[in-house]
Amino acid sequence: MWLLHFQTEFTNEEHAAIQEALRQKLGPEFISQRPGGGGQKLAYVEGWKLVNLANEIFGFNGWSHSIVNQTVDFVDLFNGKFYVGVSAIVRVQLKDGIYHEDIGYGVSEGMKSKALSVEKARKEAVTDGLKRALKSFGNALGNCLGDMNYLKFIARTPAQVNCIYRHFCHLRNHYFNS
Numbered sequence: 001m002w003l004l005h006f007q008t009e010f011t012n013e014e015h016a017a018i019q020e021a022l023r024q025k026l027g028p029e030f031i032s033q034r035p036g037g038g039g040q041k042l043a044y045v046e047g048w049k050l051v052n053l054a055n056e057i058f059g060f061n062g063w064s065h066s067i068v069n070q071t072v073d074f075v076d077l078f079n080g081k082f083y084v085g086v087s088a089i090v091r092v093q094l095k096d097g098i099y100h101e102d103i104g105y106g107v108s109e110g111m112k113s114k115a116l117s118v119e120k121a122r123k124e125a126v127t128d129g130l131k132r133a134l135k136s137f138g139n140a141l142g143n144c145l146g147d148m149n150y151l152k153f154i155a156r157t158p159a160q161v162n163c164i165y166r167h168f169c170h171l172r173n174h175y176f177n178s
Contacts, residue, residue, distance in 0.1 A: 007097040010062075021057045022138030025150060028157045043145050043154075047127040050134050050141055054092075057140060062095045065130050070122060075114065082117035084108045090129030092137070100136035104129025 010018065030049055036042035054063055068089040076083040086106045093099035106124025111117040135142035144150050 008095045010094075010096055018057055022140050025139045025144040025147075026142070026154075028154050031145070031154060043151050045131065045142050045145070047131055050131055053141060054134060058094060063092060065090055065092045065133070067091075067126055067129075068101060070125065072118065072121075075118065077114075081110045081112060082108065082114050083110065084117045084121040086118070086121040086125040088122070088125035088129045090126060090133050092130065092133040100133045102129055102132035102136065104132055 026045065030045050030053075031043050032046060033041045033043055068091050070086060070088040073085040073087055074083070084107065088104050088106070089101055090104060091099050091101045104125045105128055106121040106126070108117040108120040108124070111120070131142060135145070137143075
């Protein structure tokens with residue numbers, strides 16, 4: 001992605017709308033789960049959903065992301081299969097110059113192609129870093145996933161059918177606005 005080289009301030013109205021949007025917590029339609037250690041379920045948001053939300057909140061031309069650094073930590077070959085680990089520092093910058101950076105990690109295990117294994121780990125690291133940097137902006141971009149009480153609540157809440165963007169289908173429950 002490109003990095004914004006100029007600074008354009010958000011209008012007062014845009015700033016207020018962005019602040020309000022970022023304060024909102026994600027609805028259940030945005031949250032996925034995957035198995036974690038010890039039989040736990042880990043909540044996460046898919047990268048493409050966060051990109052759509054960032055476009056919705058900041059505008060498609062109101063933000064950008066860039067890879068600050070990417071390091072291949074290891075490439076191991078075992079029994080004809082590759083195991084790769086990559087770390088990436090990703091910056092998300094708004095059009096007014098404000099930015100957040102975070103580190104992401106990607107792993108590829110057991111692939112026969114070295115090139116495909118490295119590519120998968122690199123892409124995964126960037127997506128993870130992007131998601132981590134975006135969550136620094138607020139609840140609507142994933143920060144609410146660190147709130148265990150919220151996750152318990154959301155687990156009992158059915159996802160809305162045919163919901164694409166939070167702005168168009170936000171659940172009006174008080175908990176989402178707190």
